[in-house]
Each structure stands twice: as C-alpha cells, then as structure tokens.
Amino acid sequence: MRSILPILAVLSAIIALWYGAAVLLNKQWTYDQAARAGVTVTTAQMLADTMMQERPVLPAPHQVAKGLWDGFTGQKITSKKSLVLHSWITFSATMAGFGLGTAAGILLAVGIVHSRAMDMSVMPWAIASQTIPILAIAPMVIVVLASLGIKGLIPKAIIAAYLSFFPVLVGMVKGLRAPDAMQLDLLRTYNASGAETFWKLRLPSSMPYLFASLKVGVAAALVGTIVAELPAGASQGLGARLLSGSYYGQTIQIWSALFAAAILAAGLVLIVGLIEGRVLKRMGMVR
Amino acid sequence: MTEDVKAPVIFAKDLNLVFQTNDGPVQALKDVNLSIERGDFVSFIGPSGCGKTTFLRCIAALEHPTSGTLTVNSIPPEEARKARSYGYVFQAAGLYPWRTIAGNVKLPLEIMGYTKAEQDARVEKVLSLVDLQGFAKKFPWQLSGGMQQRASIARALAFDADILLMDEPFGALDEIVRDRLNEELLKLWARTGKTIGFVTHSIPEAVYLSTKIVVMSPRPGRITDVIESTLPKDRPLDIRDSAEFLKIAHRVREGLRAGHAYD
Structure with a gap:
C-alpha cells in the first residue's frame, strides 16, 4: 500500500x-x-x-459533498430531487445506447474486415460522423424523433449509440485484423472456411481490443445521454438536472449532478474492467 | 492408390516463381527440378533469399508458381491442400494463447470435423508422441519455447496427413534444445513413416536429419546440389563425429560456397 x-x-x-x-x-x-x-x-x-x-x-467541496449525500440518501427515490432517480434514468438510456452502439460497432467492423468494398465505403463515413459536434446533432435527432412520436429513452439511446459505436468499431477492426500472416496461413493449411477463421481465430484475437474500446465506448455513451437530456426540456436524468440547475443558478445542484455523472462513469468503466479481467482470465490471456 | 505407391510424393519440374515487387520482378525460384519419394526426409538448406521457404510454401499451396509443374501426391498442390494432405510447422509455434495445449492440438481436428471422442483420443496420442503428456491443460505461456514448438508439431501430426512440412521449426531455439528435438524428430519420423520436408540453415541439422539434402542458393533462388545421404537410418547423436557425417557436411558446405561464387 x-x-x-x-x-x-x-x-x-x-x-x-x-x-x-x-x-x-x-x-x-x-x-x-x-x-x-x-x-x-x-x-x-x-x-x-x-x-x-x-x-x-x-461551491466548496463540502457543499458539493452534502448536495450529493442529500441527493442520493436524503430524498425519496421517486422525488424529483433524488439523484438516484436521475442517475437511474441516465443509466438506463446509457446502457441501451451502449448496447446498441456496441452491436453496431462490432457488426460494422466484421463487415469492414471481410469486405473491401465496405472498408472503402463505410469507414470514411464512420470517421466523418465523429467530426460533427454531438451538440449540433442531438437536438435535431430529438426533434425529428419527437415529431414521429418517439420520446423518452429511445432518442437518448440513439445519441448515446452514435457516440459509442465509433471506439468499438475502430477497436474491433484493429482486433479482427490482429492475427498475423502466419496464423492465417496455418488455417489455410487446414483449408478452414472464412467462418471458421472468424470464430476460431479473428474473434478471440480481438477480445483485448474489444474491451479497451468498450471502456471508451461506455463513457462516451454516458456523455451522449447527458447531452441528449439537455435540449429536450426533459425533466428527468442527470442532464436535465444539470440544465434546471443552470436555469435557477443552483450551482450546488449542477456540481452535484456533475459528480453523480462522474461517479456513474467511473463505475461503468470499472465494471467493464472487471468483466474484462474475468473474461481474459478465463480465456487464459492474463497470466 | 496402389499404383501411386511408386510415384513421387512431391514432384517439381522446371518450376519458376517470380514475385512482382515495387523494385521490379524478383526471381524467387528458377528452374527447380526435384522428386521426393514416400518416406523421405528432405532438408532444404541455403542462405536467406535462396527460395527454400518459398519452395516449401509452393508445396503447401501458400504460394503459386508462375510456371512449371508441381504435384503433391500426384495432384496439384491446391487440391492437396484442400484434401488436407500435409501438416505444416512454422518457424514460430504460433499456438493460440487462449487455448490450452490440448485445445491447440484440437484446432485442426475441430475444423476437419472429427468427433469429440476421436479428438480426445488423437490429442492424447500425439501429445505422448512429442513427449508432452501431462501438459494438455496448460496454457502456451506456461511452457518453454522448445515445448511450445513440440506442441505445434503435435498439432501438425494430429490429423492423418502423410506429409509433414517444417519451415525452420527449431530456428529460434538454443542449440541444446535443438539437439534434443532433432533426435526426437528422427524417432518420430521412424515411428510414423511420414514424408518430411524440412527447411533449415544449419548444416549439421540438415546432415543429421536427412535422407536427402537439397542445397539451394540465392539470386535467383535455385537448386545447386542434391545429396543422397549415405548415413544409416538409425542415427545416434554421436554419428555427427563420424567421418561419413563430416564428408557429407563438407559436400553441403562446398555446394553452398559454389552458390555464393555465382554472385
């Protein structure tokens, strides 16, 4: 120690x-x-x-600490002032978006690794998508989906997914391409099919890369969710809590919400790290 | 099949391979003629760039000759690859770190669709063949370099290929381990009766192991000498001090030197 x-x-x-x-x-x-x-x-x-x-x-640190303590323990969970409620709302949208983004990232990576056409056509768009500020996109997505009658969790999850698919995509493309020429040659000597090469070599090889990307992706999903909660006039979620705090000059409320978000992010990254440790250990890739 | 018994296992006639590189064409193999009989232990020796690995890769259908004839078991290499007629051992063991030793040996068996029971039986058999009983459940990083390479040989032996192609399999190992593995390889060859193609750049290794030594030289990659070994099939390690051994080693060295004088 x-x-x-x-x-x-x-x-x-x-x-x-x-x-x-x-x-x-x-x-x-x-x-x-x-x-x-x-x-x-x-x-x-x-x-x-x-x-x-x-x-x-x-606000001084002890004021923020008190704000956090009140927010988490001093309120009924259903109260609008409860940070447990707001954190849960943000957490659920983050998880939905993270799941969606991870699935999209992995699927696109599989496509890109196996098809040269997809590599040439999809990758530039994926990179371009990340150069657009999320603050500019988020309100449009929310307005468009609201006009279609879709509100609540789904628009937030889509914006979270928009941010989190990219690190997963980049990591998985790198990971699926990690096997060297010798390992690929070995499978050719067995006359292995593309699917066998994928399941037996490429996918297991990509696992360390996947988990590194998931850590970035889950934090990005949280940022996306909070940004998505800002413009909609949403009444629930850490983003809404941030916004209402800034409307009324409630700086302690803002800082408490910020810290709640930071704690949530740290917890999510920690959980991904724990899963990573267990999976890689089970695979025998950690000594 | 019976009429094929006398036919050479590997047969190359006027084989040429030209790589197109950014610096222009490179003649990797030039007019290679060679015939390897069933049960032969053939070493390919020469300096780097002589095409010994390239030729082995042609046999394995991992490279494709530009012209000439090449057959493996009397069929084109590509078909032989699809028929899984050879096991290939690379310079590095290349074991999957996420699989145990048994899991690694099983890899080709899974792909080739052997039943679970058959897989287990074969894993046990080949692991004892390379003296790795008791290591089945270990992960590759728990084994020394020499043991890992033995596991990779076991992997190549696990299925019923009667040809074993080895590309400098002991090149990365120290001499003591190498001697031991050479001895074991000879025993393994005697027990299994496989036809072995073995790439090396060590003269003692080539002479000690082979029934036939193919001396190659670079630019362009070609065969300069083919030596039929006169050593008996039963070879203790100290045969390397015999006059016979030194005579063959001398001829290999002469062949290598002649190749270089051509430059």
Whole structure:
C-alpha cells in the first residue's frame, strides 16, 4: 500500500486548490452583500461566508459533498430531487445506447474486415460522423424523433449509440485484423472456411481490443445521454438536472449532478474492467 | 492408390516463381527440378533469399508458381491442400494463447470435423508422441519455447496427413534444445513413416536429419546440389563425429560456397 501516500497527496492538493478557488470566486458576492447592507466584514467573516453561500459561483467541496449525500440518501427515490432517480434514468438510456452502439460497432467492423468494398465505403463515413459536434446533432435527432412520436429513452439511446459505436468499431477492426500472416496461413493449411477463421481465430484475437474500446465506448455513451437530456426540456436524468440547475443558478445542484455523472462513469468503466479481467482470465490471456 | 505407391510424393519440374515487387520482378525460384519419394526426409538448406521457404510454401499451396509443374501426391498442390494432405510447422509455434495445449492440438481436428471422442483420443496420442503428456491443460505461456514448438508439431501430426512440412521449426531455439528435438524428430519420423520436408540453415541439422539434402542458393533462388545421404537410418547423436557425417557436411558446405561464387 505504498501508493496510498501519493494518491492522498494529490487528492488533498486538489481539494486545497478547490477551496482556494472557492474563496477567490465567491468573496465578491460577500463583499457586495456587505456593502449593500452597509456593514464591513473582516477577512475571517468573509472566509466563513464563502464556504456557505446558497448560490456560490463555485461551491466548496463540502457543499458539493452534502448536495450529493442529500441527493442520493436524503430524498425519496421517486422525488424529483433524488439523484438516484436521475442517475437511474441516465443509466438506463446509457446502457441501451451502449448496447446498441456496441452491436453496431462490432457488426460494422466484421463487415469492414471481410469486405473491401465496405472498408472503402463505410469507414470514411464512420470517421466523418465523429467530426460533427454531438451538440449540433442531438437536438435535431430529438426533434425529428419527437415529431414521429418517439420520446423518452429511445432518442437518448440513439445519441448515446452514435457516440459509442465509433471506439468499438475502430477497436474491433484493429482486433479482427490482429492475427498475423502466419496464423492465417496455418488455417489455410487446414483449408478452414472464412467462418471458421472468424470464430476460431479473428474473434478471440480481438477480445483485448474489444474491451479497451468498450471502456471508451461506455463513457462516451454516458456523455451522449447527458447531452441528449439537455435540449429536450426533459425533466428527468442527470442532464436535465444539470440544465434546471443552470436555469435557477443552483450551482450546488449542477456540481452535484456533475459528480453523480462522474461517479456513474467511473463505475461503468470499472465494471467493464472487471468483466474484462474475468473474461481474459478465463480465456487464459492474463497470466 | 496402389499404383501411386511408386510415384513421387512431391514432384517439381522446371518450376519458376517470380514475385512482382515495387523494385521490379524478383526471381524467387528458377528452374527447380526435384522428386521426393514416400518416406523421405528432405532438408532444404541455403542462405536467406535462396527460395527454400518459398519452395516449401509452393508445396503447401501458400504460394503459386508462375510456371512449371508441381504435384503433391500426384495432384496439384491446391487440391492437396484442400484434401488436407500435409501438416505444416512454422518457424514460430504460433499456438493460440487462449487455448490450452490440448485445445491447440484440437484446432485442426475441430475444423476437419472429427468427433469429440476421436479428438480426445488423437490429442492424447500425439501429445505422448512429442513427449508432452501431462501438459494438455496448460496454457502456451506456461511452457518453454522448445515445448511450445513440440506442441505445434503435435498439432501438425494430429490429423492423418502423410506429409509433414517444417519451415525452420527449431530456428529460434538454443542449440541444446535443438539437439534434443532433432533426435526426437528422427524417432518420430521412424515411428510414423511420414514424408518430411524440412527447411533449415544449419548444416549439421540438415546432415543429421536427412535422407536427402537439397542445397539451394540465392539470386535467383535455385537448386545447386542434391545429396543422397549415405548415413544409416538409425542415427545416434554421436554419428555427427563420424567421418561419413563430416564428408557429407563438407559436400553441403562446398555446394553452398559454389552458390555464393555465382554472385
């Protein structure tokens, strides 16, 4: 556990910086309020006030921690203020989009590896799709689907899938092409079919690449879902929570939602990592 | 089949292969004529670029000659490949890291549609043939380089091909392991009666193993000498100190030198 010391050092440095920034950014409001009330504040009073404002420019770490704690444990799960509810809404759309994106990425990769025509025609579009800002696409997708009567989870999942298919596609193309000429020659000496080459060689070879891409993909799916929750005037989800917080200047709410999203992302990446460890170990690819 | 018994297993006549590269055509094989009989142990020796591996790959139908005749078991190499008439051992063991040793040996058997019971029986048989009993459930990384290469030989022996093609199979191993594997390979050859094509660039290895040594030289890749070995079939390791052995080794060296003088 020698690594615990540097980790704690970095963490405390970040928290110290954060507190310092909170003082710097919030003190103006304290002084303005005091001037309006015609009183003077000492430095000690100012410092104390910057730590407990209701709508600080930058909430102090303990305020965000309290916001998170209240959001997760202090509310009924069905309450609009419950971060459990909002996280669940975002999580379910993220998972749907991640599943969709992963399936699309894998299928396209299989096509690209096996067909030169697909390699030439699909890959440029896949790359082009990622150069368009998702913020520009998301509202259009949501408006178009809403006009078709599709609302709720599906439009969000589609946008999440749009972001998450790409890393999976790129990783799987690389992974399915990982077997070297000798390994392919070996299967030719057995007169193996294309399907046998795929199932017995290409697919198992691609597994480490797949999991590396899935970690990127699941985080991208979460970002896509949150972005999709912003423009629709959605009332549920971490994105909606972010947006309503910014409407009303509820900075603590914004930061709490941000941290909830970060915790969710970290948890998802962690879960993918755990599955990766187990699968690769079962395959004998981890020593 | 009976009338084929006397026919050569591998027969090449006026074989040429030209690779089209960015620097222009490269003559990899020029006018190669060779006949390999059933049960022969044939070594191909020469410096790199002499076409020894290319010729082996032609036999395996992994490369295609530009002109000339080549037959394997009296049929074109492509058909022989489809009939799965040979096992091929590459320079690297190339075992699948996600399969156990038994799983790796099973790979060709699965593809060729052997039954589960038959697969298990054959895996056990060939693993004991290469002295790897007890390692069936290990993963490749748990084995030494020499053991991995033996497993890859077992994989090539697992199905009923009567030809074994080996492309510098022991090239990456140290000399001590190599000696041992050479000895074992001879025993294996004696027990199975397969026809073996063996690429090497080691003179002692070629002389020790072969009934026939094909000396090749580069630019263009061609055969400069074919030596029929006069050594007895039963060869202990110390046969390499005999006068007979040294005489053959000397002739191989002369052949290699003659090839180089042509440059």
